[in-house]
Amino acid sequence: MSLPNGVYRADQVGSFLRPKALLEKREQAAEGKITPEQLREAEDEYVANVVKKQLDAGLRSITDGEFRRQWFHVDFLRHLAGVELRGTMQSTNISVGGTMPPRLVVVDKIGHPKPIQVDDFRYLESRIAAAGAKATTKVCIPSPTMVHFRNSRETIDEKAYPTLDPFFEDLARVYQEELDDLYKAGARFVQLDDTNLAYLCDPKMRAEAEARHGDANVLARQYAALINAAISKRPADLTIGIHLCRGNHRSQWFAQGGYEPVAEVLFKDLNVDAYFLEYDDARSGDFSPLRHLPENKVVVLGVMTSKKPDLEEKTEIIKRLNEAASFCSKGLKQLCLSHQCGFSSTSEGNDLTEDEQWAKVKLEVEIAKEVWGDDLSI
Template identity: 45%
Template sequence: MPLRDTPPFRADHVGSLLRPADLLAARARFAAGDLDAAALREVEDAAIRDVVRMQRDVGLQSATDGEFRRTSWHMDFIYRLGGIRPTDDKIQVHFRNAEGDLDFESAALAITSPVRLESTIFGDDFAFLRDQVGPGVTAKLTIPSPSMVHYRGGRAAIDPAVYPDEEQFWADLSAAYAEQARRVHELGCRYLQLDDTSLAYLNDPEQRRLLTERGDDAEHQHLRYIRQINAAIQDRPAGLSVTTHMCRGNFRSSWAAEGGYDFVAEALFSELAVDGFFLEFDDERSGGFAPLRFVPPGKMVVLGLVTTKRGQLESKDTLKRRIDEAAKYVPLEQLCLSPQCGFSSTVEGNALTYDEEVAKLSLIVETAQEVWG
């Protein structure tokens, strides 16, 4: 069974990578007013060249810019959509890890005018990445899914004077995403990933309880999100592969939700019109592989079996055994391998070293070559 020549690839990764120390230092100087934007971008450019080289050297067929120009995997994108602005209110997300609890705080958002795409978001960033990857490597752009615009605030974040009918909000949001996909394709993007924690969070009864308390229809929210993602990508340009990554939160080696994909699985896998699903399966809180029985022929499943939460390297034999277990529900030719999440969904990064990150990516490539190569 040969390796794939279209995304997602047999050995792949989610997108974010650990920020190097000199980049973090430059960001701190920029925040303090001691470095201007042009100088910061030069440091970012150099760091991205290095991290693209690393991805190529370990044998990956795709490369991202590590999300090195972002503070957060999603809010940096969302705040650049027309009609959306940060507010003085704060979003509190409660995370957990093996050592205890951790809280994440970010500015809330408000939708104060019609949602629209004013300029191509991350367009210049993608163009720089495109020019670095070299032959045989596909530049991958990661952006938050449309669901994340709604999940962070719900109906309460939408000004009723702007959208008395929520249906128009959804139509405008999907249209903005469709235009973003069209524009990045024109820039040469052939691999677009929609990152989505909401569809994984909704498997957790506690997360559904929190949504119900704020007035959302938690039992059916995933159906709305699936419809809107489909509306955003239904007319995507030919040759643009679209995947989605669904995890239960990733902040400094911590997570926010637990539970298998059972609650959303039937609708998600049978109806969401993406080319592949990146799914986390790195430990018991992710549930088993049984929900994969709903994946139809032709859709790819990227098994996130290698954790980014800690540096300890997985056993290749264990990875192969778990791939075999998943193949009881999805044919082996529809499976790929990746880390369960990014290594640095926010600028702080997870609790592992650069060398441990590289070792995990190398293990994924070696395992994939032995299983599918």
């Protein structure tokens, strides 16, 4: 089988370690020492550089490294009308250090006053074109579920939304509008980053979600319906992927548990083309949920890890790929290889160096070529 447009045998989730000099520029901007325009110029320079590094490493699904963001989700969602940042999230994982993300609160009707990601996409596209590379310009945006899962009824304004059906309808609509803007700008691959379906696999977090939102099985189906509505108006040649993660802040994690509790909803109900799934350690469970994967879809299997600097053993990764393939109706043809998440879901980044990061990416490409051959697009 051929891969969906924009998906590659050696693929990636999205983020890369931010250069220290860029983080310093961001601090200067926060302190008012440089203008937003000057920060943008600096970001442009470093995005151009990370494009070159991705291409040199052998990747063909190219992102901007999320260099313009502090958090993988907040920096997108804060631009929706009716959404404000108030306070910070609390973690149930006591091992997590560092700054927790802001809490997103719905204070009014949700709207999409202007395109959010289009300018970033256009610049990224221009850098890939300038390199003369045959590659996909990949846009990563947070899943619409990120506006709801960690909230409760008290954090969604009751005057704006006396009931939640209109809330979900508005949330789907703003995503439809953003996807339409991106498509018109030339985007042909969009990845939705979703922690929440994976969090519903963790018994403790599942119970906490039920305390906020009711039956977790109903919630999973509700989220599938929300995502499906959000992407329902996409043209046939716009590929949609979804990435599930159990936490990646500074090489830490938030949730654990195999995919079985959401497997049927994930694979049978969601109308996406590709799944980027965390599978780098035992916290993600075994591969048996892949038995639900339809024969026309693919999984980018995150059996390598972005959390640690150590290079994986090729033979072990290939063994795990073959083990996963045994649950897929078309075997290895339905699988690709990646790390379980990006290298820097937040601006702090994971606990490895840039050199170690690129060594891991190059190893991934080498393994993919050994398993599937030199053409990583089929």
